[in-house]
Amino acid sequence: MKIGDFKLEVFFNKYEFSAPYLLSQSDCESMSIKDLLSYEKDAEKQFLNCWLGYTEVAGDPELRRVIATLYTTMRQKNIIVHAGAQEPIFNFMNVLLDRGDHVICQFPIYQSLYEVANAIGCGISRWYIEQSTDGWIIDINKLEQLIQPTTKLIVLNSPNNPTGYTLKSEEIRAIAELAKKYDIYVFCDEVYKGVELDGVKRPWFADFYEKGVSLGVMSKAYGLAGLRIGWLATRDEDLIGKLAKMKHYTSICSSGPSEFLSIVALQHSQKILDRNLKIIENNLSIAQSFFNKYSDLFEFNKPMAGPVAFNKMNITMPIEKFCNAMVKEKGILLLPANIYSFPGQYFRMGFGRRNFADCLAMFESYLIEKKYT
Numbered sequence: 001m002k003i004g005d006f007k008l009e010v011f012f013n014k015y016e017f018s019a020p021y022l023l024s025q026s027d028c029e030s031m032s033i034k035d036l037l038s039y040e041k042d043a044e045k046q047f048l049n050c051w052l053g054y055t056e057v058a059g060d061p062e063l064r065r066v067i068a069t070l071y072t073t074m075r076q077k078n079i080i081v082h083a084g085a086q087e088p089i090f091n092f093m094n095v096l097l098d099r100g101d102h103v104i105c106q107f108p109i110y111q112s113l114y115e116v117a118n119a120i121g122c123g124i125s126r127w128y129i130e131q132s133t134d135g136w137i138i139d140i141n142k143l144e145q146l147i148q149p150t151t152k153l154i155v156l157n158s159p160n161n162p163t164g165y166t167l168k169s170e171e172i173r174a175i176a177e178l179a180k181k182y183d184i185y186v187f188c189d190e191v192y193k194g195v196e197l198d199g200v201k202r203p204w205f206a207d208f209y210e211k212g213v214s215l216g217v218m219s220k221a222y223g224l225a226g227l228r229i230g231w232l233a234t235r236d237e238d239l240i241g242k243l244a245k246m247k248h249y250t251s252i253c254s255s256g257p258s259e260f261l262s263i264v265a266l267q268h269s270q271k272i273l274d275r276n277l278k279i280i281e282n283n284l285s286i287a288q289s290f291f292n293k294y295s296d297l298f299e300f301n302k303p304m305a306g307p308v309a310f311n312k313m314n315i316t317m318p319i320e321k322f323c324n325a326m327v328k329e330k331g332i333l334l335l336p337a338n339i340y341s342f343p344g345q346y347f348r349m350g351f352g353r354r355n356f357a358d359c360l361a362m363f364e365s366y367l368i369e370k371k372y373t
């Protein structure tokens with residue numbers, strides 16, 4: 001398979017571990033293994049006794065059981081564990097899709113969610129999240145208009161990276177009904193689920209539709225990207241079997257120590273999510289004051305859920321040129337819209353890290369130095 005460069009990952013690879021002021025990260029503040037183990041009595045001793053052999057292809061049975069409790073209709077057999085969220089995206093697309101299939105993908109979105117299908121030889125239509133005066137909106141009628149006789153899959157990302165747009169329960173229901181009417185699979189990347197800023201817990205897509213597949217991960221809302229543990233949940237057991245056969249060719253099985261640590265984290269899920277939600281809320285209020293102060297220079301699109309927002313900067317210089325110059329000169333990292341192949345002067349900002357205020361202060365100094373303010 002020939003596949004195009006992953007623009008976001010190429011950009012991050014260049015700067016993520018050298019730029020000191022990361023203002024656009026999509027994962028929440030992480031923690032040490034010691035801190036995570038301290039959530040559960042005796043967990044440290046158990047962790048040291050973790051066996052380092054191969055594990056079950058579908059994932060540790062206890063981990064799958066705990067993951068299934070996040071859903072209303074899933075059981076252990078409906079879950080398959082993978083390496084992070086990237087492996088299950090790749091494997092799912094390769095299992096489901098053939099050259100010539102048509103795929104509708106929400107847009108803007110994380111690139112692998114359409115690029116893998118593109119590399120397989122599928123036709124891709126973009127269903128845009130649109131900017132309105134009230135923030136980002138979607139139009140489900142427009143989604144229906146994109147459906148073709150060969151449409152096999154609708155790809156969603158909710159909460160969305162980069163806009164923070166999050167499907168409401170009635171929208172999840174409406175999309176599930178539409179997909180059922182045309183007998184189309186729905187893949188819903190829900191990796192940012194768990195840090196809802198409006199306090200409303202949305203259902204997982206897979207609970208609504210028998211051909212719905214939900215993607216979850218430890219990397220984002222939990223801030224545990226180093227575990228490289230993600231999963232797919234679906235009522236389609238035949239699909240789970242095919243995904244296991246595909247995993248034989250990718251990672252075979254997941255890391256045993258990471259599976260153990262994921263169980264600990266999920267057993268204390270609410271405490272970890274509350275910790276991260278507090279960080280995001282605190283950073284968003286700092287960001288709100290900043291954007292109020294510079295309201296002529298920026299349009300702030302507050303996210304509905306998740307740690308990222310896609311804001312606009314009113315300057316004449318192309319945003320990618322601005323971001324590239326800033327990271328090279330001062331090591332302040334923002335992600336420009338061209339990385340998402342999205343038009344306009346948008347940039348992604350991330351609110352999940354504890355040093356957000358310091359990074360924002362550096363950004364403000366840069367704006368003052370360059371006379372943008």
Ligand SMILES: Cc1ncc(COP(=O)(O)O)c(C=O)c1O
Nearest residue numbers: 084085086110161189191217219
């Ligand atoms: C929407 C979305 N899906 C999947 C991923 C990949 O996640 P992971 O790093 O856990 O593989 C990302 C990472 O940024 C993402 O934003």
